[in-house]
Amino acid sequence: MTTQATDAHPVTVDFRTSPRRYRHWRLETDGPVATLTMDVDVHGGLVPGYELKLNSYDLGVDIELYDATQRLRFSHPEVKVVVVTSGKEKVFCAGANIRMLAAASHPWKVNFCKFTNETRNGIEDATANSGQVYIAALNGTASGGGYELALACDHIMLIDDRSSVVSLPELPLLGVLPGTGGLTRVTDKRHVRRDLADYFATRPEGIGGRKAVAWRLVDELVPRAQWQEKVSERAVATAQRSARAAAGGGPGIELTPLDKTRSGDAIGYAYVSATLDSERGVAEITVTGPDAEVPSAIADTRALGARFWTLAMTRELDDLILDLRTNEPEIGTWVFRTRGDAARVLGYDALLLDNRDDWLANEIIGYLKRTLKRLDVTSRSLIALIEPGSCFAGSLLELALAADRSYMLDGPPPDDPDSKERAAICLGPANIGPLPMADGPGSPAAPLPMANGLSRLATRFYSDKSGFTAAADAAGRDIEAAEAEELGLVTFAPDDIDWDEEVRIAVEERSSFSPDALTGMEANYRFTGPETTETKIFGRLSAWQNWIFYRPNASGPDGALRKYGTGQRADFDRKRA
């Protein structure tokens, strides 16, 4: 398969932005109602070679959307409803830009879809867990990814102007699937009957009017003349019903620009750093614990704002994950270390978890949850190294629990054999919910669940109740290497004589395997247990889409993606597989 322009994309993509720099979205708030208006700059594509007509989007457009959803949560606690609409006439959004997709390399396409999916899952998360309810106000046609954006909203209003429709034209026009959860959400979330959903997804001209309501594709059809009024009414009524408390306690905090340094082989922030070894295909990532005592009261977190350790660290980790995923596809193994004071990490956790009714505490925990989920769906091998001086405790222990494998040194630091210092890990409420652990595995109280709805600890001991209980019983105290291995909390616990060699082999071996097979294996193992819309999107829908994207029927010279808009028909290999 030929790779295209974006394969050697000329820019290192930067995920940092802010509303004043947006080119494609407007974010306005009016008391409890925010309006997010999509008005894509046709000439504002992230890489050259395509025009973003009809509110179609590329990664750059979606980076702004992600930024807006984050700022709504942190800087606008008064907002209870977010109306997503379009600044164009007669078109809401035409979905991902086809020429961009046709020219993109396979890894770029896959990574782009993953990020856009995460942002849409985040919209659902804001609706469910922050009481910021998203309403899609479709003032024109929503096709493909445009309709999928609407599907992520809690309520879909469609203008009744005899021309606006919703559609999923990917299959008939492009020979691919809707890439951001459309198939799953149509049936599993909106309960469109599957045979009607089949018809809908093969009909490029879409469905509007009363049929769209009858089939549950949209919730409401609004006459053109009453559009503004009905959208306002809906927003106000939704705000009144919102579970969000009355912005208990003052204004939001500012998400100040991330202080980041980046060279070819190093990325640094205040609490997170990474060194990149292109030859070995390895990123060595270190997360540093809090550098200050735990604030004495939750109100202090508001004054600290973006400098508060948990929030600062989470923002940095989030940016690093996005940066490495997008810009460093050949760095296939991420090795995680931590450094710092475990007790402080637990103290910061406790401050947040004891104050979950505080809106900011709730947002910080939720953001850490989403960032760890982003790690879970990252197509890189994750290895945690637990050494003396580390602070894999509570929220930071989740990094080790998210890893495909963890190695814990059973002995002194290799470079200081006389040291009495030993590595220890510590489970806390961030890992298993309020202590003492009452609800058993899968406790809904676990504050950092994976996409499958379970905590990483419960997933680790899936259906092994006694293993889970033994581990959870050890919560709140330091666990050294031999016991951690015995309890099944780490994969291996080599002693100081074997440590270097064993870790080296684990990392090098990873680089020798097929990157594709590793991605497939990890995607399967990381989602043991129950399934949710999210796991279906990342575990199943994405896998099919990756396959379809890669096949010549879509991406080959005669494939549908490449022939779109040329006036020529795609030439399909008709063999079913």
Added chain:
Amino acid sequence: MTTQATDAHPVTVDFRTSPRRYRHWRLETDGPVATLTMDVDVHGGLVPGYELKLNSYDLGVDIELYDATQRLRFSHPEVKVVVVTSGKEKVFCAGANIRMLAAASHPWKVNFCKFTNETRNGIEDATANSGQVYIAALNGTASGGGYELALACDHIMLIDDRSSVVSLPELPLLGVLPGTGGLTRVTDKRHVRRDLADYFATRPEGIGGRKAVAWRLVDELVPRAQWQEKVSERAVATAQRSARAAAGGGPGIELTPLDKTRSGDAIGYAYVSATLDSERGVAEITVTGPDAEVPSAIADTRALGARFWTLAMTRELDDLILDLRTNEPEIGTWVFRTRGDAARVLGYDALLLDNRDDWLANEIIGYLKRTLKRLDVTSRSLIALIEPGSCFAGSLLELALAADRSYMLDGPPPDDPDSKERAAICLGPANIGPLPMADGPGSPAAPLPMANGLSRLATRFYSDKSGFTAAADAAGRDIEAAEAEELGLVTFAPDDIDWDEEVRIAVEERSSFSPDALTGMEANYRFTGPETTETKIFGRLSAWQNWIFYRPNASGPDGALRKYGTGQRADFDRKRA
């Protein structure tokens, strides 16, 4: 990607066989204990070009295994335990043959994996629903698909001879995934911790001895000297615990050779027929209802044996599905019709369902269930046409409920406008369990569940309780087209004026779409709702495997599958996607 010898495979694969024709397996019974011995004929490959060394298998070997599992259920009701073992020294089974896989076309690989998965799911089904408990007696190393065969068994015994191990070497040696459920069963069924499972699946030399037991990879380690004795003891003890009734009522029935005719464009059996239109890519399949009155007592079914309508029809349908899937990859759309007396179909259903404690009735229902599941995972578009004279009632209505779309004619037959005959469908206990329907959607009593554990009707109305109830309330009576559409039981109900045109467009349109995208869409829509090991295998694991199979890192000229055994290393594109 270059396709290989088997792409234009010289033989039309025939799935019909019987124990006396086996080349690779021996089936022996001794009272309640059956032994299935794998002893693959090195030179007995289905197509030329590879040797089946070390009990490695190809489709031909697995066709015999499938036949054996079916005959155990129908011809050996006295069997309560099936011991699966090897006739070779020191090797149980080396899994799917690598040279066969390396040379196979992509559709062949995918279809091969699907069939082998179905057979292993059938082994678990026999253990769970027929009380024929499978024990894997690994008298030598079980690698890859060999270990996956063991994973499908209820209990795994491994010989302790200091050399025999279990392994999943696909990832490190071949750059692909274990293709028959290995990753899912290791974690979700056997509860191997996911980090240990990761280590295991990257270690081509495998794991044996006490570690294999401690990690739950096997259940039991048996010293070489006690092997025969311990296997016998285990078999006898398992038989004593079996839920299977004492073979209530005489000997098994013979699965007589299927009477089948096949030409390039037609396949015929007694109750099932298909005409193949290669140009349009369409198979028109007709299933005929019973040609005799319902037997008055369940005992009569034993006398009729393989001639009993439900069993005969199911066997024919099963063979047709396997034939078309394997031999006709370009026939992308299957159109289903039925013809016959709906009341008789319901009568046959009732005879079976009212006698589920009869072993043969239980087996026939279970076989129909598995055959319909095979249809659900078939990568072809399924369209049901419901016309006057059809008998889409009860068990045969499941064909329409399994379809991606159904069209029901609202009017007289197109060729006889004066006729008073109208199409009707009828829901019965086969669709929703015992009537009156008491347990609500997803009733465990539904006798023909899909892989997701729900009936097709419950899946259709997933989370739409009122829709399900309205449909179920109409059970037991004829439902004509307009009402069927209103109740959501069919997709569309065109009148006789529109019928021909609308059906023609639906079928032709299907042939114009990308076959890959159709496969992906159908695989997603068909599994709405809850997930099980089976849906994970077909919905997720298979999708990843298909993608990996297709990528050059596996199947390209320098890919791992092609380089295996050459002494050269694969050359990987290291970009993660």
